[in-house]
Amino acid sequence: xxxxxxxxxxxxxxxxxxxxxxxxxxxxxxxxxxxxxxxxxxxxxxxxxxxxxxxxxxxxxxxxxxxxxxxxxxxxxxxxxxxxxxxxxxxxxxxxxxxxxxxxxxxxxxxxxxxxxxxxxxxxxxxxxxxxxxxxxxxxxxxxxxxxxxxxxxxxxxxxxxxxxxxxxxxxxxxxxxxxxxxxxxxxxxxxxxxxxxxxxxxxxxxxxxxxxx
Amino acid sequence: xxxxxxxxxxxxxxxxxxxxxxxxxxxxxxxxxxxxxxxxxxxxxxxxxxxxxxxxxxxxxxxxxxxxxxxxxxxxxxxxxxxxxxxxxxxxxxxxxxxxxxxxxxxxxxxxxxxxxxxxxxxxxxxxxxxxxxxxxxxxxxxxxxxxxxxxxxxxxxxxxxxxxxxxxxxxxxxxxxxxxxxxxxxxxxxxxxxxxxxxxxxxxxxxxxxxxxxxxxxxxxxxxxxxxxxxxxxxxxxxxxxxxxxxxxxxxxxxxxxxxxxxxxxxxxxxxxxxxxxxxxxxxxxxxxxxxxxxxxxxxxxxxxxxxxxxxxxxxxxxxxxxxxxxxxxxxxxxxxxxxxxxxxxxxxxxxxxxxxxxxx
Numbered sequence: 001x002x003x004x005x006x007x008x009x010x011x012x013x014x015x016x017x018x019x020x021x022x023x024x025x026x027x028x029x030x031x032x033x034x035x036x037x038x039x040x041x042x043x044x045x046x047x048x049x050x051x052x053x054x055x056x057x058x059x060x061x062x063x064x065x066x067x068x069x070x071x072x073x074x075x076x077x078x079x080x081x082x083x084x085x086x087x088x089x090x091x092x093x094x095x096x097x098x099x100x101x102x103x104x105x106x107x108x109x110x111x112x113x114x115x116x117x118x119x120x121x122x123x124x125x126x127x128x129x130x131x132x133x134x135x136x137x138x139x140x141x142x143x144x145x146x147x148x149x150x151x152x153x154x155x156x157x158x159x160x161x162x163x164x165x166x167x168x169x170x171x172x173x174x175x176x177x178x179x180x181x182x183x184x185x186x187x188x189x190x191x192x193x194x195x196x197x198x199x200x201x202x203x204x205x206x207x208x209x210x211x212x213x214x
Numbered sequence: 215x216x217x218x219x220x221x222x223x224x225x226x227x228x229x230x231x232x233x234x235x236x237x238x239x240x241x242x243x244x245x246x247x248x249x250x251x252x253x254x255x256x257x258x259x260x261x262x263x264x265x266x267x268x269x270x271x272x273x274x275x276x277x278x279x280x281x282x283x284x285x286x287x288x289x290x291x292x293x294x295x296x297x298x299x300x301x302x303x304x305x306x307x308x309x310x311x312x313x314x315x316x317x318x319x320x321x322x323x324x325x326x327x328x329x330x331x332x333x334x335x336x337x338x339x340x341x342x343x344x345x346x347x348x349x350x351x352x353x354x355x356x357x358x359x360x361x362x363x364x365x366x367x368x369x370x371x372x373x374x375x376x377x378x379x380x381x382x383x384x385x386x387x388x389x390x391x392x393x394x395x396x397x398x399x400x401x402x403x404x405x406x407x408x409x410x411x412x413x414x415x416x417x418x419x420x421x422x423x424x425x426x427x428x429x430x431x432x433x434x435x436x437x438x439x440x441x442x443x444x445x446x447x448x449x450x451x452x453x454x455x456x457x458x459x460x461x462x463x464x465x466x467x468x469x470x471x472x473x474x475x476x477x478x479x480x481x482x483x484x485x486x487x488x489x490x491x492x493x494x495x496x497x498x499x500x501x502x503x504x505x506x507x508x509x510x511x512x513x514x515x516x517x518x519x520x521x522x523x524x525x526x527x528x529x530x531x532x533x534x535x536x537x538x539x540x541x542x543x544x545x546x547x548x549x550x551x552x553x554x555x556x557x558x559x560x561x562x563x564x565x566x567x568x569x570x571x572x573x574x575x576x
């Protein structure tokens with residue numbers, strides 16, 4: 001997928017990240033009834049499993065993967081991925097995803113604004129020399145509903161403390177990966193239902209039969 | 215003519231006409247201006263209406279007086295009880311009665327047409343199943359059908375066409391959109407399958423057809439509320455998604471792309487594939503529930519993505535009508551013989567005025 005500002009994330013990587021989220025969700029769900037578990041441990045467990053499972057795919061795509069505290073960071077030229085989980089599929093709803101909840105999100109929004117307002121060729125010294133937009137990958141869902149959506153989004157800071165999504169793209173099922181064109185890539189082992197031979201039935205007039213007999 | 219019709223009047227035909235338009239005995243009595251018990255007596259054959267009342271009954275039920283004296287075949291004696299309906303709890307008796315009347319009219323139409331046209335013989339390898347029969351018996355019934363009908367291995371092609379080629383009358387009834395997905399019976403000379411309207415998702419409609427075929431093959435006696443619905447469902451699943459292939463093809467994890475591809479290869483809905491994966495224990499119950507929730511959340515319950523491009527339309531009756539038309543007999547003449555309107559005849563045959571493409575020269 002190509003974001004509005006021309007940054008590109010490979011479709012294959014997006015697919016892998018979706019699958020990692022699903023797998024992490026299933027594993028965490030299987031452990032949800034373990035002693036000492038609650039809704040918070042589920043969310044935390046799912047996040048850590050998802051980021052661990054994603055790491056090899058990120059590295060294969062040329063990202064340098066680091067951890068800052070609990071958070072996973074994946075960086076390559078011009079782009080840094082941050083990861084998050086959300087309860088519901090509507091990321092503009094504060095109850096589902098608090099866009100400004102952490103300092104890390106504020107900083108990401110400030111960085112994006114800074115990069116966006118800079119000119120090509122300028123040395124980006126203000127943020128530790130990073131000339132990267134920060135893109136969030138968000139796995140949505142809860143223990144009951146399952147993994148309901150996966151988003152890729154970019155947030156910016158507006159008017160001081162206020163953060164908002166500048167771009168937010170849903171990439172699971174209804175998103176970019178699944179199109180019928182792409183489904184045709186795999187060889188089909190036998191005729192599809194549409195290519196099976198059409199049944200044939202012949203209707204004849206009874207009067208014709210009688211006249212033939214006569 | 216009215217006097218002749220009154221003399222040849224049969225009560226079962228009146229009940230059929232009343233069911234067709236969804237009227238209760240009380241409704242009909244009020245419309246005709248007779249007592250409730252008079253209608254009951256007409257229907258049970260204890261008394262006959264006068265020619266004047268007969269004309270009113272015809273007007274109230276939208277048929278011609280001749281409809282009541284159509285004697286080329288008896289109305290199916292088992293009636294509603296002999297018909298395989300799904301979801302008895304979600305449909306009223308009035309809706310089911312109306313739907314059943316449609317299927318009886320299909321038999322009327324085929325009866326008239328078979329005076330002129332040789333239809334394909336009925337080939338239905340029956341394999342009667344009881345509640346004690348297991349999945350192996352069902353698989354055997356499906357194998358028998360595939361062999362008898364000479365179906366190639368793998369996906370089943372045009373299922374409605376296959377059914378018609380083997381003598382089954384198939385029709386789409388707009389009226390059954392009202393809660394009855396599809397139904398079938400084999401009470402006359404030919405089995406009848408009534409499917410939902412054309413607009414319905416083609417994949418689901420194919421499954422409905424396979425389900426009804428399962429009833430015709432496995433359940434000569436309808437037993438609403440018993441194990442028959444479950445067995446017909448399993449029959450349809452095995453016919454359209456054979457276990458031997460699905461075990462290898464269905465993904466172990468929910469992957470919409472993979473399921474969409476299977477949908478287009480096998481002509482079945484993603485919902486049916488998911489359920490099949492659960493029944494074959496390829497995915498867990500929990501994974502199934504999660505996948506269903508995800509699908510419903512993203513697309514809703516009735517708007518499955520990647521719809522099939524081809525929907526299966528019954529053609530047997532309309533082809534027979536065209537053949538009869540070629541001899542100079544008009545649709546109106548055929549309709550008159552049954553006592554229904556030409557529009558009704560066209561609708562039953564699937565060649566209503568909204569579909570001019572079927573009114574072709576032979």
